[in-house]
Amino acid sequence: MLEDEWLKWKLRHGSREALARVYEKYVDAMLTLAMGLLNQRAAAEDVVQDVFLSFARSAQDLRPQGSLRSYLATSVLNRVRDSRRQQRRQACREAEFCRSAAMENVNWMQMINKTGKGVAWYSFASKIQIAVDSQGRIIYCDFNDGRKLVWNPGSQDIYESRISPTSQTMARVNGPFEAFTKMFDSLEAGNGWKVTKGLGTYQDRKVEIWTANRAKGESGLTSTWTMYIDVEKKLPMAFTDDLKGSDGNVRPTAETEFRYPETGPADIYAAGAPKSAQIKPAPEGQPSGEQVPPK
Secondary structure: OHHHHHHHHHHHOOOHHHHHHHHHHHHHHHHHHHHHHHOOHHHHHHHHHHHHHHHHHOHHHOOOOOOHHHHHHHHHHHHHHHHHHHHHHHHHHHHHHHHHHHHHHOOEEEEEEOOOOOEEEEEOOOOEEEEEOOOOOEEEEEOOOOEEEEEOOOOOEEEEEEOOHHHHHHHHOOOHHHHHHHHHHHHHHOOOOEEEEEEEEEOOEEEEEEEEEEEEOOOOEEEEEEEEEEOOOOOEEEEEEEEEOOOOOEEEEEEEEEEOOOOOOOOOOOOOOOOOOEEEEOOOOOOOOOOOOOO
């Protein structure tokens, strides 16, 4: 302590010899402390170097209470905390960048109906959806111009109609996470749905679990929609729709799995409609074109 008091006096008078003595006396102890905190020699050396450089720049103005060892140790601790905060912020920025890049790179989303055995593709770039249902019917929707095409198995005609206005919201979403966020937000805004969100696992991956519950009139049944979203990639993985009766029994009514292929069907013909099929207006009384029986 006596030497420290002498060194502090010398430092206040600009003594370079005092600076050298402080460094010689405490550098090993500070390096050991930083190593114990960081467990990386290179990072520990950087922290100690920064501490002594800062100490040297402000030595004449310092009025540390107690020993120089305690003052330097506190400086090392603070610098390690700052370093860890910077590393966490950088990791968060990198993780967010990776998530954003992954989401920006998603063009096609494939939806596989594991209950009804249907499959659909949606392009967020082209704003088109092509679905093949369990009966083999192919439905093509272009959300840019509102056109819908329907081909029924065995038919030589493709019927054209208009997409319902409520479905046009798909033209205004740019990715799968945004699409389902808007869907659950609309449920929460009304219609008797109660939405909850939490964390869990799905197929050994950490996921956000979004759940929407609604009682179905006087039937005693409760409908539950559940969405599983990959926490890291912010991409939907699966969706389920279950009915729970008053007796507590749960009956699955729908289960959809989401995949993200590089591409999908270019048009209704690429999805399976015969090349010879001709596009014509849907018959009167069938504006959707979906219920037209095959020829």
